[in-house]
Amino acid sequence: MRSWIVYAAAAWSVAWLCVQPSAALGAPRVTPQAQYRAASAQYSSGNYDQALALLDKGLAVAPKDVKLLRLRATLLLELRNYSEALIAFDALLAAGVRGADRLRAEEIVKKLRAVQTTSLDITFTNGPATAYLDSKSLGALCPAGPSCKLAVLPDEYTVIVERDGFVRWSNRVTVASGQTTQLSVTLIEKPSPLAVQVAPAGAEITVDGAPFDAAKPLSAGRHVVAAALDRHQPERREVVAREGKTIELALTLVPLVPVRIEPAGAALQLDGRPAAASGGTLALPAGAHSLIARARGFQDRKIEIPAERPDDYAIEAKLDVVVVPPPPPPPPPGPSIFSGRRKLALAAGGVGLAGLGAGVFLGLSARGLDSDAYALCASPSEPCEGAAEANDLNERARARARTANIAYGIAGGAAVTAAILWLTGSSERRPASPGPRVSVTPRLGSVAGLDLAVRF
Numbered sequence: 198m199r200s201w202i203v204y205a206a207a208a209w210s211v212a213w214l215c216v217q218p219s220a221a222l223g224a225p226r227v228t229p230q231a232q233y234r235a236a237s238a239q240y241s242s243g244n245y246d247q248a249l250a251l252l253d254k255g256l257a258v259a260p261k262d263v264k265l266l267r268l269r270a271t272l273l274l275e276l277r278n279y280s281e282a283l284i285a286f287d288a289l290l291a292a293g294v295r296g297a298d299r300l301r302a303e304e305i306v307k308k309l310r311a312v313q314t315t316s317l318d319i320t321f322t323n324g325p326a327t328a329y330l331d332s333k334s335l336g337a338l339c340p341a342g343p344s345c346k347l348a349v350l351p352d353e354y355t356v357i358v359e360r361d362g363f364v365r366w367s368n369r370v371t372v373a374s375g376q377t378t379q380l381s382v383t384l385i386e387k388p389s390p391l392a393v394q395v396a397p398a399g400a401e402i403t404v405d406g407a408p409f410d411a412a413k414p415l416s417a418g419r420h421v422v423a424a425a426l427d428r429h430q431p432e433r434r435e436v437v438a439r440e441g442k443t444i445e446l447a448l449t450l451v452p453l454v455p456v457r458i459e460p461a462g463a464a465l466q467l468d469g470r471p472a473a474a475s476g477g478t479l480a481l482p483a484g485a486h487s488l489i490a491r492a493r494g495f496q497d498r499k500i501e502i503p504a505e506r507p508d509d510y511a512i513e514a515k516l517d518v519v520v521v522p523p524p525p526p527p528p529p530p531g532p533s534i535f536s537g538r539r540k541l542a543l544a545a546g547g548v549g550l551a552g553l554g555a556g557v558f559l560g561l562s563a564r565g566l567d568s569d570a571y572a573l574c575a576s577p578s579e580p581c582e583g584a585a586e587a588n589d590l591n592e593r594a595r596a597r598a599r600t601a602n603i604a605y606g607i608a609g610g611a612a613v614t615a616a617i618l619w620l621t622g623s624s625e626r627r628p629a630s631p632g633p634r635v636s637v638t639p640r641l642g643s644v645a646g647l648d649l650a651v652r653f
Contacts, residue, residue: 229259236268245272245336261292267302274305277330277338279312280348312348314375319356320344322383326360333357346377358382362440387441388414393422394447400426415444424448430480453478455511463492463516479512492516539622542615549611556604559597566594 232255239248252269255262270285286306294302319328321343328339330347331354339345341360351374358366363384372378393402393409402409403423415438425431429450436444456479458465465472465479466489472479479488485504491497495516502512570590573583581587 229255229262229265231255232258233262233264233268236265240268240272243334245276248272263289263292263294263298266292267294267298270302276335277349279309279350283309283312309350311350311374315349315351315372316346316377317349317354317356317370317372317380318344318346318377319358319380319382321358321360322381324360324384326358326363326382326384328382329357329359330354331357333359351375356380356382358384360384362387362442386417386439388416389438389441390414390443391422391436391438392443392445393424394445395424396447396449397426397429400424400429400448400450414438414441422446422448424450426450428453451480451482454481454506457511457513458490458498459515460492460495463490463495465490488512490514490516494519536622538618542618542622545611545615545618549608549615552604552606552608552611556601556608559601559604563594563597563601566590566597570594 232251236248236251236255239245239251249269249272252265252272255265256269259265266285266289270282270289273279273282273285283306286302286309289302290299290306319339325341325343327337327341328345329335330338330349338347349372351372353369353371356368356370363386366382366384370378370380391404391409391414392411395402401424403425404410404415405420406423409422415436417438417440420436420438421433422436423431423433429452432448432450434446434448436446438444455477456474457477458474465474467479467481468486472488481502483504486502488500488502489497490500496519498514498516500512500514567590570587573587573590574581
């Protein structure tokens with residue numbers, strides 16, 4: 198049915214084109230007739246898009262021009278745009294086409310009514326793509342998008358799907374009348390060519406563990422490219438192949454230089470950056486470098502590496518042990534502030550305090566006894582009944598007063614002795630200066646006290 202409609206419409210349009218005057222190929226004028234002649238010329242040359250643009254411009258001036266409407270409907274039908282073609286043929290009938298032309302248009306519209314219930318629904322599972330029906334020359338019926346739904350006539354079609362960087366997809370599909378036919382399309386990415394340059398030359402190159410073949414492109418996805426060469430540090434790179442794009446990779450292998458540093462655990466810095474030796478070798482790029490070896494308890498060692506190095510170049514270094522002098526002995530402890538004399542001074546001070554306390558106590562007691570005696574006998578010259586007891590109290594008061602005086606004397610002498618001993622006690626810490634010698638002798642008698650003798 199689809200073929201009959203297309204052929205019928207095409208034959209109908211060709212018949213109309215054949216009866217057009219030769220002026221159809223002449224210079225166009227800005228009139229519906231001129232637009233029709235120009236559109237007919239483009240249609241005959243297969244330039245359908247230009248022809249449609251000219252027809253739309255003419256219909257903007259004369260929307261019911263039968264010739265313009267008939268050619269436009271035929272063009273849309275040939276382009277497989279069945280929904281728009283149905284609308285165009287309905288417009289042609291509404292414009293009043295008559296006779297055999299009307300009967301043919303009505304028959305085509307009757308056949309085209311099937312597109313209102315028949316469709317092809319295409320879904321692209323991996324991104325937007327462009328779909329064509331039967332031929333790319335007829336234009337894209339499904340512009341770039343994740344999916345599209347096309348109103349079509351019941352028939353068998355060749356669906357073509359394209360996307361940059363992906364393999365062209367093509368398949369036949371049958372669309373039943375009155376149904377929506379679902380079609381899911383998964384495109385396959387094109388493989389990507391790989392170009393690898395390695396310095397120095399002669400390195401072994403592998404891709405995903407297999408030998409590299411420049412003529413074999415990489416399938417879409419991630420791959421590991423590795424290069425290895427004797428006495429050089431291996432190099433590994435991960436590449437991503439996408440949409441057939443060429444991958445260009447440049448690898449530079451770094452030479453490995455034997456290195457032996459004592460002690461073995463020394464830390465290395467190459468040009469100011471931490472470096473590590475592995476398996477007794479050190480990765481050393483071309484050019485001059487500065488290597489510093491450092492270990493705890495050893496002196497740092499700086500090694501200048503020349504830019505030009507022989508093939509058997511190796512690094513050997515032995516760090517010198519850091520000699521740390523023993524710490525100086527601590528200074529002898531200084532003499533105690535409490536020398537022997539000052540200890541005696543403290544003792545003498547204690548005696549003085551004790552004597553002072555005893556003197557105060559005995560003096561107060563003597564005063565109390567004296568007061569009690571005068572309370573019994575107010576006057577010593579006058580007789581009284583308690584004279585004997587008063588005399589006894591008076592004698593006891595005098596005895597305690599004498600003892601109090603002795604205690605005061607001892608306290609005073611002890612205080613003076615303590616002061617002298619304390620002041621002269623610092624000289625005992627200086628052996629070179631023996632200082633004065635002090636002796637204290639207590640004295641008892643009518644005058645109690647301490648005899649102090651100082652010798653220099």
